[in-house]
Amino acid sequence: xxxxxxxxxxxxxxxxxxxxxxxxxxxxxxxxxxxxxxxxxxxxxxxxxxxxxxxxxxxxxxxxxxxxxxxxxxxxxxxxxxxxxxxxxxxxxxxxxxxxxxxxxxxxxxxxxxxxxxxxxxxxxxxxxxxxxxxxxxxxxxxxxxxxxxxxxxxxxxxxxxxxxxxxxxxxxxxxxxxxxxxxxxxxxxxxxxxxxxxxxxxxxxxxxxxxxxxxxxxxxxxxxxxxxxxxxxxxxxxxxxxxxxxxxxxxxxxxxxxxxxxxxxxxxxxxxxxxxxxxxxxxxxxxxxxxxxxxxxxxxxxxxxxxxxxxxxxxxxxxxxxxxxxxxxxxxxxxxxxxxxxxxxxxxxxxxxxxxxxxxxxxxxxxxxxxxxxxxxxxxxxxxxxxxxxxxxxxxxxxxxxxxxxxxxxxxxxxxxxxxxxxxxxxxxxxxxxxxxxxxxxxxxxxxxxxxxxxxxxxxxxxxxxxxxxxxxxxxxxxxxxxxxxxxxxxxxxxxxxxxxxxxxxxxxxxxxxxxxxxxxxxxxxxxxxxxxxxxxxxxxxxxxxxxxxxxxxxxxxxxxxxxxxxxxxxxxxxxxxxxxxxxxxxxxxxxxxxxxxxxxxxxxxxxxxxxxxxxxxxxxxxxxxxxxx
Numbered sequence: 001x002x003x004x005x006x007x008x009x010x011x012x013x014x015x016x017x018x019x020x021x022x023x024x025x026x027x028x029x030x031x032x033x034x035x036x037x038x039x040x041x042x043x044x045x046x047x048x049x050x051x052x053x054x055x056x057x058x059x060x061x062x063x064x065x066x067x068x069x070x071x072x073x074x075x076x077x078x079x080x081x082x083x084x085x086x087x088x089x090x091x092x093x094x095x096x097x098x099x100x101x102x103x104x105x106x107x108x109x110x111x112x113x114x115x116x117x118x119x120x121x122x123x124x125x126x127x128x129x130x131x132x133x134x135x136x137x138x139x140x141x142x143x144x145x146x147x148x149x150x151x152x153x154x155x156x157x158x159x160x161x162x163x164x165x166x167x168x169x170x171x172x173x174x175x176x177x178x179x180x181x182x183x184x185x186x187x188x189x190x191x192x193x194x195x196x197x198x199x200x201x202x203x204x205x206x207x208x209x210x211x212x213x214x215x216x217x218x219x220x221x222x223x224x225x226x227x228x229x230x231x232x233x234x235x236x237x238x239x240x241x242x243x244x245x246x247x248x249x250x251x252x253x254x255x256x257x258x259x260x261x262x263x264x265x266x267x268x269x270x271x272x273x274x275x276x277x278x279x280x281x282x283x284x285x286x287x288x289x290x291x292x293x294x295x296x297x298x299x300x301x302x303x304x305x306x307x308x309x310x311x312x313x314x315x316x317x318x319x320x321x322x323x324x325x326x327x328x329x330x331x332x333x334x335x336x337x338x339x340x341x342x343x344x345x346x347x348x349x350x351x352x353x354x355x356x357x358x359x360x361x362x363x364x365x366x367x368x369x370x371x372x373x374x375x376x377x378x379x380x381x382x383x384x385x386x387x388x389x390x391x392x393x394x395x396x397x398x399x400x401x402x403x404x405x406x407x408x409x410x411x412x413x414x415x416x417x418x419x420x421x422x423x424x425x426x427x428x429x430x431x432x433x434x435x436x437x438x439x440x441x442x443x444x445x446x447x448x449x450x451x452x453x454x455x456x457x458x459x460x461x462x463x464x465x466x467x468x469x470x471x472x473x474x475x476x477x478x479x480x481x482x483x484x485x486x487x488x489x490x491x492x493x494x495x496x497x498x499x500x501x502x503x504x505x506x507x508x509x510x511x512x513x514x515x516x517x518x519x520x521x522x523x524x525x526x527x528x529x530x531x532x533x534x535x536x537x538x539x540x541x542x543x544x545x546x547x548x549x550x551x552x553x554x555x556x557x558x559x560x561x562x563x564x565x566x567x568x569x570x571x572x573x574x575x576x577x578x579x580x581x582x583x584x585x586x587x588x589x590x591x592x593x594x595x596x597x598x599x600x601x602x603x604x605x606x607x608x609x610x611x612x613x614x615x616x617x618x619x620x621x622x623x624x625x626x627x628x629x630x631x
Contacts, residue, residue, distance in 0.1 A: 018251040019258075023186070024178030025315055026243045026252055027260045028308035029129055030070065030236025031182060034189060034267045035136040035286050035302060036369055037062065040229035042275065042282035044370055048226060050279035057215020059206035059272040061230045065416075066264060069384075073413055074237040075256055078387065079249055081394055086525040086552055087244025088316065089118040089383070090323040092390050094551060098523025099398045111393055116329060118386045119320050120442035121379050122242065123351075124435035126310075126317040127358040128376045129235075133309035134159050136369035137302040143287045144295045156363060163307050164356035167314060168336075168347055178308045185305040186263030188298070192289040193263075193270025200273040227423035228377050233268070235380050238387060242316035317355060318348045319552075326521050326551035328453055329446040331608040335554070358438070366431065374427035379435035381417070381424040388413045445604070448593070452601030452631070455592040456583065457491055459629050464495030467516075467538070474540045479510050481541075485576045486511035487557075489611060493518050493546065499579045499625040511577065514542045515569075519555050519615065526550040533563040543569060556616045578622045580611050588630040598631045 023031075041058045042050050048058075083091040083098075093115030097107040135156045142149035197203060205211065216223035240252055271285040281288040290298045324330035336347045366372045392410040395401040401409075424432065490497035497516065504510060527548045536544040547560045557578075561571045585605055587598035612619050 015251055015254070018247055019254040020179035020183065022179070022243075022247045022251045022255040023182040023259060024180075024308055025311045026240045026247065027186075027236065027255060028178070028182060028305060028311050029133070029239050029313060030234070030264070031185060031189075031260060032133045032137065032302070032306050032309040033233050033235060034264065034271065035306070036132065036373060037229060037232035038268060038271045038275075038285050039282065040232060040370065040373055041226050042279075043284070046225055047282070048222060050275055050282050052276055053211075054215065055272050055275050056203070056206045056211040058212075058226060058230065059203065059268060060209060060212030061216065061227070062233045062268055063207055063265065064209055064212055065230055065234050066261065069234045069416055070237045071256070071261065073388075073416070074241060075253055077409070078241055078391055079244065079252070081391055082244055082249070084525045084550075085244070085248070086319075086323070088242035088320055088323065089115055089122065089238075089387060089390065090320055090327065090329075090551075091244075091525065092387070092394055094323070094327060094523045096390070096394050096397055101523060108393065111390060114386045114390050116446050117439060117443045118383055118390075119324060119329075120439035120446065121383045121386075121435065122238070122313070122320055123317055123355070123442055124379045124438040125238070125376075125383070126313040126355050127362055127438075128372060128379060128435060129239075129313045130160055130163060130306075130310035130355075130359045131362045131366070132369050132372040132376050133306035134163070134303070135363065135372065137299065137306035139369060140284070140287045140295070140299040140302060143284050144299060153363075153367070157360060159303065159307060160359055160363065161356065163310055164314075164352055164359075167352045168349070178311065181301075181304050182308050183259060185301060185308075186259045188301060189263040189267035192298075193266035193268070193273075196270040196273040196277075196289060197266070200276050203269050203273040203276055206269065206272060224419065224423050225426065227420055228374065228427060231377050231381055231420045231424060232373060233264070235376065238380060238383050239313050239316050241387070242313075242319060314352070314355065317351055318346050321348045321351050322346060323551045324446065326549065326553070327523075328521065329450045331449055331604050332611070332614045334609060334613065362434070365434070371431060374424070374430055375432045375435050377420075377424035378427055378432035379439070381421045382436070385414070385417045385421050388417050444597075445600075448597045448600050449604055451593055452598070452605070455631055456585070456629060458592075459631065460492055460498065461495060463498060464492060465501060467494070467496050467542075467544075470496050470501075471539050471542065474510070479504065479508060481512050482509050484511045485513040485515060485571050486579060487515045487517050487571075487576050488579045489517055489519075489581070489615075489617075491518065493520065497579075497581065498627050499581045502625050502627070503579060503623075510541075512541055514540075515564075515571070516542070516544045517547065517557075517560070518545070519547045519549060519560075522548055522550055524550045525552045527553060529559075529563070533560060533567060535564060535567050535569050537569075545569070555614065558616060573618070574621075576621060578612075578617050580617075580622060580624055582624045582626045584626060584628045586628060586630050590630060592631055601631070 038058070041048060048054050079087065081092055081095070083095040093111050096111050100107055135152070138152050138156050138159070141152055244252065270289055274281050274285055274289055287295060287298065321330060321333060322335055325332055333348055333350050362372065366375070388410060392406055396406050428436070488497050488500050490499070527550050532548055534546045538544060545560070545564060547555065549555050558573060561573050564571055583605070585602040587595050587602060592598070593601070611617065612622050
């Protein structure tokens with residue numbers, strides 16, 4: 001297991017509590033798949049006949065998908081591809097990019113494209129998971145009492161609004177409350193499954209892979225269509241990887257092997273045993289598992305589990321957002337830490353409310369969980385293939401795997417991933433295009449922001465005066481110096497920021513001590529505090545300070561100044577004056593980006609929170625200096 005800086009050492013008791021929290025935050029997504037996965041194969045417009053051969057075949061495919069994809073691929077292999085404790089597709093991209101940069105190589109364009117588009121798909125998943133989980137749970141009302149079916153839609157909307165409202169309390173507190181509930185849920189899944197398995201133990205034959213293989217190859221076209229339903233049992237694998245930074249390898253694996261996996265397997269086999277005995281239960285095999293007296297309590301518990309289901313993708317979206325901001329693919333957003341023990345537990349208000357609006361829009365569009373299922377599969381099967389390809393590049397370049405080993409392992413993963421991708425791709429024309437469209441829009445926004453920032457730094461660099469020239473001019477004709485320290489925030493590690501030039505030109509004075517401060521983001525999750533600051537002492541009272549941060553670190557001016565003092569540059573922050581730039585961006589015909597992208601970047605820049613908020617700069621000590629920049 002990786003070492004997690006800045007976190008409390010994990011004792012046995014704390015690890016157990018962390019594993020319980022992981023049940024609530026990580027496994028809600030995959031834990032609610034029994035609500036709809038088997039139903040989608042045997043009920044609806046594309047249902048297959050409920051024959052013993054078909055039941056055992058589909059069940060076998062589901063069992064081995066859980067074993068091979070979630071357990072082997074994600075829990076035993078992919079989860080090891082952490083970037084110093086952080087997981088997720090952006091962390092994987094940064095791992096390869098940082099490794100190539102250290103070797104003096106340029107970043108792989110393929111990794112950037114897959115990483116950013118994969119991130120965009122995770123946001124689409126963050127809206128689809130609450131929609132399908134909550135709606136499929138509430139649809140149980142129609143099974144218990146058909147007259148209550150009309151309340152499914154409005155009740156779903158009320159629950160979703162409440163779900164996103166409680167996010168501000170943080171994943172730590174939510175996990176503490178939801179973890180025990182999710183434990184009860186998985187135990188209930190297992191008990192319901194066992195109650196049917198003992199009545200028809202012949203269903204256990206589905207553990208033999210021959211049933212799944214014979215079912216698929218007897219009619220490959222039918223088998224391909226059914227794979228879309230089978231895939232629903234593994235949704236959530238990507239979320240557990242993205243939530244790695246929240247809980248760590250060990251806690252996530254303990255929760256899976258001791259509770260989540262047994263509960264899921266027993267429940268799926270229980271549903272299969274029920275269908276073998278009563279094929280008419282295919283309408284909703286999950287709720288038909290329960291005795292009549294337990295249906296309403298089960299609906300309440302399923303609804304609670306569905307609320308919890310959204311935590312995996314929502315908290316994953318928060319984590320990805322922080323990484324995207326620090327890596328330069330997303331504008332600065334307000335990020336709130338919700339735990340003093342686990343630095344990975346955060347809340348991003350802008351993302352939370354955006355996901356809520358998108359989720360509600362999807363519910364209005366699809367209307368039923370069965371309609372959502374197709375789009376859900378399209379998004380996640382695409383994401384899984386992307387992760388496999390990125391992992392292959394990482395294994396070759398970072399882990400130095402041989403060609404034969406990489407080909408064999410990645411080949412096995414793709415043999416599982418690609419059929420699922422093809423099966424779900426058949427649903428693109430039936431609403432599956434929506435998550436791809438959402439991801440495409442988000443991809444354009446992220447890439448535009450990244451490229452726009454690069455162009456802006458380049459334009460500022462073109463106007464910058466070499467520092468040595470300025471220092472020579474100051475030595476030749478000293479300006480009036482006033483007491484105190486002026487800190488000029490600049491994204492340029494070289495040259496003189498325009499804020500300094502404009503201040504000198506208009507005010508014709510300089511502070512006794514000038515600090516040119518640049519915050520530099522590295523392609524690693526965290527930078528040790530001892531390596532945080534580097535100081536270069538120049539002439540005429542000038543100092544160039546670089547503060548180094550990782551993509552999950554939170555830059556803070558107070559910390560930077562404290563580190564400066566430790567390295568021989570004491571600064572009284574309460575007496576310092578901070579100069580920051582405020583650029584007005586103008587789209588132009590100059591080479592760089594298309595005009596429409598420059599206008600989009602300008603719009604995004606105008607709505608970005610100020611640097612004073614991002615870096616915790618005392619606002620009453622800030623002087624803003626504006627400039628017009630042609631992109």
